[in-house]
Amino acid sequence: MRRTRWGGVVDDGLEGNGFFRVAERNGVFWFIDPDGGRFISKGINTVRFDQDHIGRSERVPYAEACQAKYGSLQTWRRTTSDRLASWQFNTIGCWSDEAVASSASQLLASTPTAALGASFRLHRRDQIFPDVFDPEFSAHIRASADLRCRHRRNDPGLLGTFIDNELYWSPDWRGTDELLTLFLNLPARRPGKVAALSGLQSHYRDFAQFNAVWRTQARSWEELGRIEHVVPPFVRLRPGVLNDALETKANLADPVREAFSADCDAFVAVVADKYFELCVSAIKAADPNHLVLGSRFGYQPPASVIAASGRHLDVISFNCYEFDPGPVIDAYAAASKPCLISEFSFRGDDAGLPNSKGAGPRVATQAERARAFEGYVVTALGKPNVVGYHWFEHADQPAEGRFDGEDSNFGTVTIDDEVYGELTRTMTRVNAAAERIHLAAGPAAI
Template identity: 80%
Template sequence: MRRTKWGGVVDDGLSGSGFFRVAERDGVFWLVDPDGGRFLSKGVNTVRFDQDRIGRTERVPYAEACRAKYGSLQAWRAAAADRLASWKFNTVACWSDEGVASAGAQLLAITPIRELGASFRLHRRDQIFPDVFDPEFSAHIRTSARERCTLRRNDPGLLGTFIDNELYWSTDARGPDELLTLFLNLPSHRPGRLAAISRLQAHYREFSQFNAVWRTPARSWEELGRIDRVAPPFVRLPPGGLNDSLETKANLADPAREAFAADCDAFVAVVADKYFEVCVSAIKAVDQHHLVIGSRFGWQPPRGVIAAAGRHLDVISFNCYEFDPGPIIDAYSAAGKPCLISEFSFRGDDAGLPNSRGGGPRVATQIERARAFERYVTAALSKPNVVGYHWFEHADQPVEGRFDGEDSNFGTVTIEDEVYDELTTTMTRLNAAAERIHAAALPAVI
């Protein structure tokens, strides 16, 4: 295959626009690089010299090893870039040092994360999810987008912009809360709480009908706005897979549970539409050339959220720590947009690390780790909507644990910058064959 300077496959049927874009060919989605190459984003997260301080210290063991090995940051950047290119990666993915992208012989794309919604949530510290109904939300997002997205707006190497990372949309591994109950439990003056009550009031003709489902201690809509905490009357399973069937069965058996689920799903869909519309329009207002590649869903959200993402995003991104990504890819592909796996990994128990904290499956050996990568990527590329996959991460985590305690064998290299040969040899082979595998993907049947 002939390739462009970005690593895309030369395709006479595609033309370059000077920036990355998306295209669909015979029912299969692709990225198109600035020179018109048929492109899949093959990336590695956290490619950085200063990766992972040991928790509660200033020590960065990877930086210590690389300073001794390379002598300087710039020498490390060049070596890291050339090594990634030799493994046939073409993207310096999330949380990486963007200087790596142009430090080697091969140009690499970048995919920065701008944390627009998270910056507003932190601005309002009583929120778990940003209050999209707050009158200041839109202005804050527009200002943040101007500050964070203007610098790279003419950069051909910017593949696309991530809005946020792993926002809390619904019940998942982090907790049983629904977004609706989180908004109902905001302080009484917060616009999000008022909006949530208003939507429920519009749906239920009488407060007694609402309370027959929700079973709150309140006796009126006014009192609902004042009580300290609204407890969910039911706890739902996280969306996806067998859980959806179990939820359907439970709802059929209990009309009140079904009504509660409908309330939650309707509300989160409205929030998602507002969030994506505001964030995408704010980014596009200052950077019309580049793709907006989603908010890196950490766990599969309700269908209404995926549908809203599909209406506004250029590419839907999600993290998927499973052996088989197929079912989760199918769930996101239902929106009809290209999909990017923004994080996945496998940990080997023979690496000498605890592997006690961190996402994703554990396997016994580095050979099994390489095989898991091969099965995962082959399965992903067989899906017509997939346009890339980003491995987490570049170097192993400290044995003592990083800031959040993670201490796992996620790296393509050890913390001493020694290469995992079995894994990277397999990565090189799969990355080189990725376009051929993806071209054979069967178009989705709608």
């Protein structure tokens, strides 16, 4: 199997254009590397010397260990880049030191995040989701994209750019609110609140009809606009195969709940379409040469959000912390776009870390961890729409907990930079076979 300098498989039917792109061949999606190779993005997140402070202190145990071991940042970069390539990884994932990508003999692709929506949300600190209806939103993300993306526009090693990470689209581990109720609860006269109220007014003939569904304390549209906290009359389960079936059953049994669900779904569809349209156009204006890799969905969002993402993105990215990613991959396949798994991992309880906080399954041993990696990746590569998978993350977290308290065995190396041999040997073998496995995937429903 001949490979390009990027690690892609040489295919006589393909040509490079100097940048990464996506293509479909015989019903199977691929990245195409700058030299024309069929490319599966095999990545690791947070490849950086200064990974994970203890809490919010100045202590960075991994950096302390690597400074003692390597003596300099540049030596660490070169050694780490060579090590990743030896494990047959070809991409450094989100939140990585981009200099690692070109520090050794094998070129690695990079995948930074522009954090467009997140930066606007932080600019308006009373927002949980960025107010895409705010006229300042478009100006803000265009300026942010210009700052964060323009300087990379001629970089052949840039696989593409993530827009954001794990925005709140629907009920998940962070809360039970719908996007519609979050926007209804914005301060008075905020554009997002006005848009939410306007959408409801256009749908219902009169306020009494609306209130028969929503059961608010208001007696008019004007009074609803002044209420500081609208409480959703129902709490929906987060989207997913089983939960969707339960929601459908609940809606069939209760027409009022069905009407509430329809209101929420209609609004999130409008928000998603506006968010992806504005963000993709902002990034493309700053950097027309590279792919937009999506917003790293933290959990499977409503179907209308997936559909909107498919209308605007080059690649849909999502995080999936399950043993079997198949059902989640199938849900995103409905958008008929290539998909990148931007985070997944398994934690071993024999690593000596608490594993008390952090996403994803825990297993007893490193051997089980390696088997879980293989099962997950082989399943993913068997799906025609999957074009990459990024492991979370490079090094273990501090036992004392990082800034958000996570204290888990996510690493390919310990916090002292000792390699997890069984895991990385399995990674090397599976990564080397990735293109062959994916080539055998059944055609996508395009």
